[in-house]
Amino acid sequence: MRRVLLLFGLFLAACSGPSLVVVGEGVPPAPAIPELEVLIIDNAGDPVPDATVNFGDLDRADTDDRGRAASEWPRRGLTISAAAPGFHDGAVDVVELPETRVVELALEPIVLNGVVRTSDGHGLPGALVSLGERTAVTDHSGAFSIERATPGTVAALKTAYHDAAAEWDGAAPRIDLALEPRMIRSIRASGPVVGDPERWSELLELAETTEVNAIVVDTKDESGRVFYDTAVTTAHEIGAVSVQYEPSEVLADLRERDIYSITRIVTFQDRYLGAAYPEHSVWDAGTNQSWTTGGGQIFMDSTDPGSWEYPLALAEEACSLGYDEIQFDYVRFPTDGPVDRAVYDGPSDQAGRVTTISSFLTEARSRLNPMGCAVAADVFAVVFSASGDQGLGQRVEELADSVDVISPMIYPSHYSTGWFGFECPNANPGAVVASALDDGMPRVTGPAIVRPWIQDFTFGCGDPYGATQVREQIDAAEQRELGWILWNAGSYFTETALDPAE
Structure with missing residues (x-):
């Protein structure tokens, strides 16, 4: 009976149709499930890695370094959404699988x-x-x-x-x-003094034991000398290098003591550069040679862009060496000589002068600020009290938008009889500094910090300068919440005028 049933079963199986198994052939593969790839990009078209992508409610994946993530296509439409740090969330509806099998989704940055x-x-x-x-x-x-x-x-x-x-x-x-601006209380060290170990140590000790928290170091002085072995080739070509110190050692000394570092670069007065490149100097229509000041110094023509690159190159190098602030001195037109014979390449009326100086300083700031350095300009104090540029190209209003720091040189000995109502302005140091600052501060309509140079030397009428006279000037500045810089040509300072270190 079992044999009959088995034969009947075999008969039915044979009659039911072709077999799914054919002798000699393999099992056919299951149809491949297509894959959908998503490319997450930003608004500039660059890939966004580490974005989280949701393929509807079916799958989730993070984008790789190429901004790509993939998942199986569900054979129906779905919404793809994405989120990434720093971006607004984004989403796109995909109705059918695109031929490229790639969908782009751009995220808008926050x-x-x-x-x-x-x-x-x-x-x-x-x-x-x-x-x-x-x-x-x-x-x-x-x-x-x-x-x-x-x-x-x-x-x-x-x-x-x-x-x-x-x-x-x-x-x-x-x-x-x-x-808030830092309250900078500074002294100045000439190149030869910085290079004298004993004198340099004295100035460092002065800064450590008193309120002084900054030192101005000369890179290039009034004669045009450069005081270290600069990599700026022009300085060597014109014979201006007079090695006195190693900047890395000087800056290490300052950093070790948390002393703010400023370097001073005399800009357009330069007898070395003028002698080597007279075509870039102010020209004398009377002598048909480089124009000189009453003291015989050559001034470079600030309206000639060819005279800009050398001081700017020194400034960029100083900033790269590690100075905090680059201070441009003699950044002006000359006034102490036969100015009626001075010939310039560009406009030299007041508008031209002011534009030239502010343009140079703006260029300096555009180069030095991104390098991390502040830009300062030393200016004649008279421009704080008198209208116009006084022939210098220095006007407070334009300077306030061109530099980070304006340093008017308010030396009471430089004011003549009658200034601020005094027979002898030099005998009234505190009042002179106060009056000059009060004249000029309302005209500082830009973001520049005002930090005056003040006098620590004896010259002119009145008593010799000592602790009382120097302190009066310091107090006048600080009562207006301003820092200050002491000037003494030999870098000798009146320690008794200074408060002790806190």
Whole structure:
């Protein structure tokens, strides 16, 4: 009976149709499931790695270094969404599998906007703003934008200012910061003094034991001498190098003591450069040769761009060496000589002069601020009290938008009888400094810090200068919340005029 049933079963199986198994052939593969790849890009078309991609509610994957993630195609439409730190979420509907099997999704970056200002409300250019690893530099108005912003600490810093920071929760559309200027109390060291170990040690000790927290070191002086073995070839070609010190050692001394470092570069007065390149100097229409001051010094023609590159090259090198601040002295037109015979390549009327000097300083700041250095300009004190540029090309209003620091040279001995109502201005040092600053400060309409040079030497009418006279000037500056720099040609300073270190 079993045999009958088995035969009947075999008969039915044979009659039911072709067998799924054919002797001599393999099992056919299952149909491949297509794969959908998603490319996540930013608004510039660059790939976004580490974005999280959701393939509807079916799958989730992170993008690789190429901004790509993949998943099986579900054979029906779906919504693909993506999220990445620093970006707004994005999504795209995919109705059918594209021929390329690749879908692009561009994410819009989260942008944090803001402004960095000075403590008195001026927009501060050249400040470095950071948020995590993202950075930006403020523009001429102090504004900044940081793309791909994520919540965290927003910090702003700029040389010559104290740092500032604020927390950003990711929701506020903007954040503003204000920076307070550092109170710089400085002395100045000439090149030969810096190169004299005993004298240099004395100045360092003065800074360590008193309120002094900065030193101005001469890179290039009034004669045109450069005081170290510079890599700027022009200095060697014209014979201007007079090695007195090694900058790396000087800067190491200053950093070790947390002393703010400033270097002084005499800009357009230069007998070495003028002798080597008279075509770039101010020309004398009377003598048909380089024009000279009453003291026989050659001035370079500041309206000739050819005269700019040498001092700017020295400035860039000084900044790269590690100085905090680059100070340009003699950044002006000459006034102490036969100016009626002076011939310039460019306009030399007041408008031309002011434009020339402010343009040079703006160029210097555009190069040096991104390198991390503040830019300062020494100016004649008379421009703080008198209208116009006084033939110098220096006007407070333009300078305030061209540099980080303005240093008027307010030496009471340089004022003649009658200034500020005094028979002998030099005998009234505190009042002279106060009056000059009060004249000029309202005209500082830009973000520049004012830090005056003041007198620590005896010259002219009145009593010899000592602790009382120097302190009066310091107090006049500090009562206006300003720092100061002491000038003495030999770098000898009145220690008893200085407060002890805190």
